Amino acid sequence: MSTLSPGALPISALPWLVAAWLFAVGLYGIVTSRHCVHLVGCLTVCQSATYVLLLGLGYVREAGPPVFYDHPPGTPAVDPVVQALVLTDIVVGAAVTALLLAIAIQVQRRRGTLDPQALRPLRPPPPSAE
Amino acid sequence: MSLSETLLPVAVLLPLGAATLMLALAHWLPPRLPKIVAIFVALAVCAICLGLAHASLDGPVRHWFGGWTPDAAHRPGVVLGIGFQADPASAALAAFCGLMFSASFVFAWGYFDTEHAHFHVLMLLFLAAMVGFCLTRDLFNLFVWFELMSIAAFALTAYPLGRSALEGAFTFTVTNALASFLMLAGTGLLYARTGTFDFATMGEAVARTGSDPVLTGGFVLVAAALLTKAAILPFHLWLADAHAVAPSPVSVIFSGAMVSLGLFGLAKLVAQVFSGSADVTGLVHGLLHGLGLATALVAGVMAFAQRHLKRLLAFSTISHLGIMLTALSAGTDTATAGLLLYILGHGLTKGALFMVAGTLLSLRQSADEIVLYGQGRGLWAPALAMIGGGLLLGGLPLGLMHGATGLIERSASAPAQAITTLATALTGAAILRAAARIFLRASGVPGPELLAPTEREHEKPDRPVWLMAFPALALVALALVPPGAALPFLGAATARLHDPSAPPLALPEGGSVNLVPLGLTAALFALALLRRRALHRPARAVTRAERAGFRALQALHSGLVGDYVTWMAVGLALFALASAL
Structure with missing residues (x-):
């Protein structure tokens, strides 16, 4: 916790740009996707943007990992808090992805298609299609 | 550690x-x-949180997990621990969640054929997440409860595994998962600037920092996430699909408690963290106010143009959330008090109405007001609940919602007041029109609602009517409680939301009885009932123009996940534009 004076975290522009790019690419993928599993993949890309952003925020130049097992306390280290956040979010993301894929399997069973453009809740397909 | 401090985490555990x-x-x-355990657990949570609300009137009740109090770090301004804090408003809302869950559990008795308790497990997780969301004072912890709430909600929406339920759940999951990514990114940005997650410490740091684009960016991302949960235009598109297809007992919770918690979270953050930032306050007073009004109006019109009862109620929920957002963005103490009271009144009423929709789905195998025409005869208890609920939403000058509207309108401008009144009347008239068709066989020729999406579906039938009607009537009766009794508590709750040691606020007693919304509701209702087939040329032209307008509006709510995500991006761009100006 050696870096916690407010406003002192060094933020370089690169991680920001990468995060914004990843998020935008993921969004584009979701919007144009024609397959639910592909869409779930795009969602994961969006999520990776948040990981990059968070790790970028906690990065300290020329500092080691926040493990003080063989370093004396006080050695410069990157911020462990954001790493904990990323770890938590990976777990949450895994749960959401699993749930979405399970839903996708059930949709495929019931509808025979996984094209998001064909899936409209409460708007049944014309009778001939069933 | 006092008894209430020990009980604080128990409400979640x-x-x-x-x-x-x-x-x-x-x-x-x-x-x-x-089923029995679930009902009693929900009631126990309600009782514990009521006790906490009472105890916190003497000062906030705090619990630091693992004993990591702010002093434990031995460095002033550094908070390492995660804390829970019960102020009267948060604890009262948590108690309200417990109450809604117990009503919903009673309603859901015998709802599923085979369940192996999984439904109740998910619902209890959902309840725990909502209570944690209310009670935490740590931004990252708030995010975790937000996520847990979302995941439980996703699974519950898809629970029936029907065609529409799966598709609605898919859309719901994708949009809300994106929202939670935004929230995480925003949380990270705020942490980078303030070096803490604790609300109070963060608030101090924000006030010290002053104008800073990173802070504003962090707020925008967190607010966008909470507004997605609270279904505010243009982030609202998922709600109508998800609430319409979820099992009825789940829709009760979604509309009654979950979505308004999003707004409550935002209100709490604005009051406790961002009150010292002029940029954020400007955004709240400007953009959020406009979005609230737009949401109220658009969703009110959409509600009026629906025929599927649950979809109609879902749009009415969005419209009322817009009204609540105008109260939030007004920022005055009376408006905040009005917001808190409105959340309760609206939640109780909407919960009861979703129960009526569920009753019709199970007894009459449809939730379509045109298919159900005249089918509701003999169901006097659901009819009573539905008409009562419709009147309450439409501005009946009684009960919690009327008191809340009175408080909100004290600080609203005349045009804003006109828009919220119109939105109220549209939703009330839509519900009354459906009730008249279903229960009284009274109807004009269907108007734009004929274009609305609908579905043939049913829910499990063999449940006694009284078991489904009792919780609905009980909720309507609670919504009719005179608001005057709650005013002293509300005054304390509003003041403590901003500052835990503030003296209670003296709220103005209920002002004049405002009959305008009810009159407007009656007028719109009469318009729907007196509608006749357009035979003459001018009448046909009017009908055609009306249809074109409504068709365009329905087309925007396409049900396609790609469209919904595009609109979310548009909303974010709107926020970016407003904060750059």
Whole structure:
């Protein structure tokens, strides 16, 4: 916790740009996707943007990992808090992805298609299609 | 540690623990036991939180997990621990969630054929997440509860595994998962600037920092996430699909408690963290106010043009959330008090109305007001609940919602007041029109609602009517409680939301009885009932123009996940533009 004076975290522009790019690419993928599993993949890309952003925020130049097992306390280290956040979010993301894929399997069973453009809740397909 | 400080985490641990135990023992428990346990757990959570609300009137009740109090770090301004804090408003809302869940559990008795307690496990997880969301004072912890709430909600929406339920759940999951990514990114940005997650410490740091684009960016991302949960235009598109296809007992919770918690979270953050930032306050007063009004109006019109009862109620919820957002963005103490009271009044009424929709789905195998024409005869108890609920939403000058509207309108400008009144009347008239068709066989020729999406569906029939009607009537009766009794508590709750040691606020007693919304509701209702087939040329032209307008509006709510995500991006761009100006 050696870096916690407010406003002192060094933020370089690169991680920001990468995060914004990843998020935008993921969004584009979701919007144009024609397959639910592909869409779930795009969602994961969006999520990776948040990981990059968070790790970028906690990065300290020329500092080691926040493990003080063989370093004396006080050695410069990157911020462990954001790493904990990323770890938590990976777990949450895994749960959401699993749930979405399970839903996708059930949709495929019931509808025979996984094209998001064909899936409209409460708007049944014309009778001939069933 | 006092009793209330010990009880604070129990309010979350009890439903979490009960859910875990029930999941572990699911295959051995007798089928009725989980239902009974779930009802009692929800009631216990309600009682604990009421006790906390009472105890916190003397000062906030705090609990630091693992004993990591702010002093434990031995460095002023550094908070390492995660804390829970019950102020009267948060604890009262948590108690309200417990109440809604117990009503919903009673309503859901015998709802599923085979369940192995999984429904109740998910619902208890959902309850734990909502209570945690209310009680935490740590931004990252807030995010975790937000996520847990979302995941439980996703699974519950897809629970029936029907065609529409799966598709609605898919859209719901994708949009809300994106929202939670935004929230995480925003949380990270705020942490980078303030070096803490604790609300109070963060608020001090924000006030010290002053104008800073990173802070504003962090707020925008967190606000966008909470507004997605609270279904504010243009982030609202998922709600109508998800609430319409979820099982009725789940829709009760979604509309009654979950979505308004999003707004409550935002109100709490604005009051406790961002009150010192001029940029954020400007955004709240400007953009959020406009979005609230737009939401109220658009969703009110959409509600009026629906025929599927649950979809109609979902749009009415969005419209009322817009009204609540105008109260939030007004920022005055009376408006905030009005917001808190409105959340309760609206939640109780909307919960009851979704129960009526569920009753019709199980007894008459449809939720389509045109298919159900005249089918509701003999169901006097659901009819009473539906007409009562419709009148309450439409501005009946009685009960909690009327009191809340009076408080909100004290600080609203005349045009804003006109828009919220119109939105109220549109939603009330839509519900009354459906009730008149279903229960009284009274109807004009259907108007734009003929274009609205609908579905043939049904829910499990063999449940006694009284079991479904009793919780609905009880909720309507609670919504009719005179608001004057709650004013002293509300005054304390509003003041403490901003500053835990503030003296209670003296709220103005209920002003004049405002009959305008009810009159407008009656007028719109009469218009729907007196509608006749357009025979003459001018009448046909009017009908055609009306249809074109409504068709365009329905087309925007396309049900396609790609469109919904595009609109979310548009909303974010709107926020970016407003904060750059």
